[in-house]
Amino acid sequence: MTAPASIVFALPKGRILDEALPLLDKAGVVPEADFFDKASRKLSFATSRADMTIIRVRAFDVATFVAHGAAQAGIVGSDVIDEFDYADLYAPVDLDIGHCRLSVAEPAEAVASGATARESHARVATKYPSLTRRHFEKLGVAAEVVKLNGAMELAPSLGLASRIVDLVSSGRTLKDNGLVETSRIMPVSARLIVNRAALKTDSARMGALIDTFRELAARGKAA
Ligand SMILES: Nc1ncnc2c1ncn2[C@@H]1O[C@H](COP(=O)(O)OP(=O)(O)OP(=O)(O)O)[C@@H](O)[C@H]1O
């Protein structure tokens, strides 16, 4: 009988990684030393589990790799899951890490003067075009979305947009850039994600992986 192929597990490069690694460790998955070597240019890593490989990709790409079955599982923020809304992605476990929220923010002086409230149509800078469109549609506000990949907070002061939609945690980034949070769109936390087809064709291993992370998340909540 041939051994089943390795499970490819996608991890985001950004800030979720620090919280995800201890969880993986508890799940018995420790990446090879190169993973922690900043000089290494490797993107794919063997792990302490002979049947699991870790790939390190950008946060948004974790969802894309898993949705297309290039990776079978991964960890990613619910912001990314909701932005793409991939039918082939299953997100069975809230890992209770990477907590923040997706919010609308505006320049403090425009809020004080009522300028943004009087706008007949909003120009909104964001990394989340789909969630932003859905939010403003629900409010019945015409919104033109300007897609950025970071530093959204600069857009209002430079005239690129009147508002932004971005992640907020401590609120420090908004404050330091003269912006105030005017509404909260959704809470965000990181999830274990699994490719739906892999769950069907490799149900024993994928089911065990889900159970392990579910248990770890429950233990974390109880602690
Ligand atoms: N301030 C924050 N507090 C907590 N979690 C956050 C915060 N900002 C982002 N996250 C979570 O971490 C994920 C990755 O965000 P991060 O900002 O690290 O990505 P990034 O490094 O900008 O990604 P990339 O450079 O690949 O576009 C987000 O999708 C979100 O789920």
Ligand SMILES: O=P(O)(O)OC[C@H]1O[C@H](OP(=O)(O)OP(=O)(O)O)[C@H](O)[C@@H]1O
């Ligand atoms: O409310 P705060 O605690 O200040 O956090 C919010 C910031 O965190 C995220 O950016 P990140 O630092 O991950 O960098 P990025 O600009 O590369 O997305 C987000 O895009 C905000 O800029």
